[in-house]
Structure formats: C-alpha cells, structure tokens
Amino acid sequence: MASNHAAKQPQAQTAETQDAVKAFESLETDPKLALFYFIYEKMGDSITPAAPAATEPELAPKLMGDYYNLSKDEQLAIMRQIVNCEDTEYSRAYGALKENNQLMVWYAWAQAMGDSVVGMPQNYEKTQAISDVLSQIESLSFDDQISILRTIAGDMGCSDVKPIETQAQTGKTSSF
Numbered sequence: 001m002a003s004n005h006a007a008k009q010p011q012a013q014t015a016e017t018q019d020a021v022k023a024f025e026s027l028e029t030d031p032k033l034a035l036f037y038f039i040y041e042k043m044g045d046s047i048t049p050a051a052p053a054a055t056e057p058e059l060a061p062k063l064m065g066d067y068y069n070l071s072k073d074e075q076l077a078i079m080r081q082i083v084n085c086e087d088t089e090y091s092r093a094y095g096a097l098k099e100n101n102q103l104m105v106w107y108a109w110a111q112a113m114g115d116s117v118v119g120m121p122q123n124y125e126k127t128q129a130i131s132d133v134l135s136q137i138e139s140l141s142f143d144d145q146i147s148i149l150r151t152i153a154g155d156m157g158c159s160d161v162k163p164i165e166t167q168a169q170t171g172k173t174s175s176f
Contacts, residue, residue, distance in 0.1 A: 034130055
C-alpha cells in the first residue's frame with residue numbers, strides 16, 4: 001500500500017504539535033473521523049478561510065463533486081479509505097492534493113454533513129480519548145493548530161509520489 005507519509009514534510013514541528021499528531025494517530029479510524037468532525041465544528045470557520053488563496057477546489061472534482069452523489073455508506077467508506085491510506089480511486093485523488101486542498105476537502109465535507117454528506121450518528125458518544133486529543137489541539141496557538149491539521153491531512157490518502165532527493169542525499173549537483 002502506498003501512502004502519503006513519505007511524500008510530504010510534516011507541518012507540525014514543535015514538540016507540542018508532534019505530540020498532538022501522535023495522539024491523533026493513536027486513535028482508530030472512526031474516532032479519527034469523529035475528531036475531525038469535532039475540530040471543524042469548533043473551529044471550522046477559521047481553518048480553511050485562513051488561506052483562501054491557497055485552496056483550489058477545481059483540483060478535486062472527484063472529491064468535491066462526484067463524492068456528493070454517492071450513498072451515505074459509500075461516502076463513509078471513502079472517508080475511512082482516506083484515513084487508512086488505502087489504495088483506492090478516491091484515496092489517490094485525495095493523496096494527489098497538497099495539504100491546504102486536503103483541508104479544504106474535509107472542510108467542505110464537514111459543512112455538508114447531515115445534508116449531502118453522511119452525518120455523525122445522532123447517538124454518537126465522544127470518547128475520553130477524542131476529548132483529550134481535542135483539548136490538546138485547542139490548547140495550542142492557531143498557527144500550531146493549523147500545522148497539526150496540515151500534518152494530519154497530509155498523512156492521509158494514497159500516493160506513489162516520492163520526494164525529490166536532495167543534493168546532500170545523492171551527492172550530485174543538478175544539471176541542465
């Protein structure tokens with residue numbers, strides 16, 4: 001299975017942000033989805049609009065168009081595939097995006113939850129683990145919160161794209 005992990009540099013660089021990312025990663029698939037929902041519910045209006053010029057919805061027609069026409073079960077399955085970095089058509093479409101566009105996808109889905117996107121079950125109980133990670137993220141500065149979300153979003157999906165090796169890694173200088 002190819003994943004995004006090797007293709008992107010993590011945005012979360014401080015010990016606190018790395019700890020929050022590790023706490024998120026320790027959750028199972030559905031709690032991760034629930035946490036993303038709670039994050040967007042609490043601070044969603046400030047996440048994507050923080051960099052409006054940095055998002056390009058037209059780059060994600062499958063995720064921002066076709067996805068809305070699927071059944072709720074299919075939508076949930078796709079969210080799980082993306083979180084689990086499975087090698088599927090939708091997960092690859094997601095993995096091909098940069099972090100800002102990946103956050104834009106989650107933001108758009110969160111805004112449409114319960115309407116054109118599968119919603120949270122009405123009887124869903126937030127676990128202590130989800131509450132702890134949410135509190136950990138909320139305690140950080142806005143910039144740190146965004147870096148955590150970019151790292152989390154960037155670690156999802158599937159991609160075969162590998163980072164370009166640096167001169168230090170190859171020992172060769174670039175040539176024309």
